[in-house]
Amino acid sequence: MNVYDTLKSLNISLPPVAIPAAAYVPFVKTGSLVFLSGHIAKREGKVWVGQLGKDMGTSDGQLAARAVAIDLLGTLHAAIGDLNQVKRIVKVMSLVNSTGDFTEQHLVTNGCSELLGQVFGPQVGAHARSAFGVAQIPMGACVEIELIAEVA
DSSP, X not given: OOHHHHXXXXXXXXXXXXXXXXXXXXXXXXXXXXXXEEEEOEETTEEOBOOBTTTBOHHHHHHHHHHHHHHHHHHHHHHHSOGGGEEEEEEEEEEEEBOTXXXXXXXXXXXXXXXXXXXXXXXXXXXXXEEEEESOOGGGBSEEEEEEEEEO
């Protein structure tokens, strides 16, 4: 299975690496692991602002998490040059800007996890995961996700 063929079939074009908004780098490679810094949700090139449980529902949050996954794939491609070299998506950590009574952070994060599974298949794309509800994310973004991948 060629990852780029899968992306094409899903009508996904990889974006360029986003310029960091603070004092950090978009990724760090060490050994066979690549750590991707947190990526915030964007819609039409702008920060996707919102709070789950207040002005966004779970389905909108899933779309935002999927958008983050696409940005993460663009950064991972830039980090390693060929997404077919990914041996395993190891871990995803998701922060969901949500009200105190919103309890579907795990379902929001499925928007990212499910896309990674589609792109890489179950052997490579299945990953460990954490999903947290937080009071705020930089720039008011609704979702922020970071990723760790093992590469060949």
